[in-house]
Amino acid sequence: MAETSIHRKSSGNRPNRTDKTNPSLPPPLSPRDLISALPDAVIDRIFSFLPLQDVVKTSVLSKRWRPTWTTATDLVFDGEIVARLRSTLDFSSLVDSVLIQCASPTVKRFHITSFEYEKAHRLKFDLWLRFAEGHRVEDLSLRLLLTSETPTLYILPRSLYCWSWLVRLEVWVYCFSLGRTIRLPCLKILVIAISRLSDDILEGIFRGCPVLESLELWGCWGVKNIMIDSTSVKELVLCNLCDSNIQKIWAPHLLLLRISGDWQPHAMLRLSDVSSLVEAKLDFSIRVLTDLPSDEMMCSHMLKETFQKLCGVTTITIGAWCFQVQARYFFTIL
Known part of the structure; x- marks a missing residue:
């Protein structure tokens, strides 16, 4: 009798695996419901x-x-991707179609990348920037491509210099018009590539961007002296300035300096005051046109003066060309 009692007790507590009404199991959800939810x-x-x-x-x-x-708030158009997709629409028509259907009142990112700009595109580009202005774009990137040996630079509209909400700006193959007052109170990051600049334009940028933290110049020309008296600018990146004639950098509040790429022959880059630097990267090369020892000696003297200005910097990264020139100069004087 005892064995029978035990057997009945265990049988009564065994869960019924075929009972589909078990309240402890959640109802099944289809993938369609999960996506819709x-x-x-x-x-x-x-x-x-x-x-x-x-x-x-x-x-x-x-x-x-x-x-x-x-209603997407990130609009990133890449001309190379569109070309690989072999879309029935060309790049500019695709951009127009998306912008017309955009229903979001604000757009955070608006990027135009790998767009072959020609003079005939100016009015269309003006309309795209008007869209970006109307949607208060915070991150604006406009990367144009060179289409000929004598490219047409797109002149930035004067309204762009006064976007009070802009945080990051990147422009390639552009022309900053002189005499325009720059007032970008929220701009923190500025990248300028393959564009014509001047000392006055840079001065206007530093004066009109009170919270600017990072400035990058890639393949630009027209600047001789980079004078940064702003206390907010902490990072300066100079890359591929082979057509530039920069002679002096004065930035007493700068923390990070990066110089890379190819520089023009007989470049005489001098660091005037970079007393606050904590990190520097020198990974550039100068294309010496002759094999004369005097040319290489001149490069060695320039590097020596540069290293003397960086004697108090905590972290210094030296590229291959700079290291080789200094090494040859060291063994020569020995």
């Missing part, structure tokens, strides 16, 4: 990591997602 904030976050072309394609995954891409 995503909140708008999560969808927007996912879209921010995808190329715009892929964002548009996601509209076929869910009916609810079809109009969602039109």
Whole structure:
């Protein structure tokens, strides 16, 4: 009798695996329900990591997602990707189509990359920048491509110099017009590449950008002296200034200096005052046109003076060319 009692007790407590009404199990959810249940904030976050072309394609995954891409706050157009996709629309037509359908009141990022700019595109480009202005873009990147040996530089509209909400600006193949007052109170990062500048333009930038933290100049020309009296600018990057004639850098509040790429022959770059530097990277090379010892000696003297100015810097990174020139000069004097 005892064995029978025990057997009945265990049988009564055994769960019924065929009982589909077990309240302890959650109801099954289909993948379709999971996608539809995503909140708008999560969808927007996912879209921010995808190329715009892929964002548009996601509209076929869910009916609810079809109009969602039109509210994307990151609009990044890459001409190389569009060319690989072999779209029926050319690059400029694709940009126009997306901007017309954009329903977001504000756009955080607006990037135009690898666009072959010609003079005939000026009016279209003006309209794109008017869109960026109307949507208060915070991160603006405009990378144009050179289409000939005598490229046409796009002159930035005067309204761009007064965008009070702009935080990051990157421009390639542009011309900053003289005599324009620059007032960019929120700009922190500025990247200028393959553009014509001057000492006066740089001075106006530093004066009109009170919170600017980082300045990068890539392949620019027209500047002779970089004078940074701003206390907010902490990083200066100079790259591929083979057509430049920069002679002096005066930046007593600068913390990070990076000089790289090719520089023009007989470059006489001098660090005047960089007393606050904590990190410097010298990874540039000067294309010496002759094999005369005097030319190499001149480069060695310039590097020697540069290293003397950096004697108190905590971290210094030296590239191959700088190291070789200094090494040859050291063994020569021995």
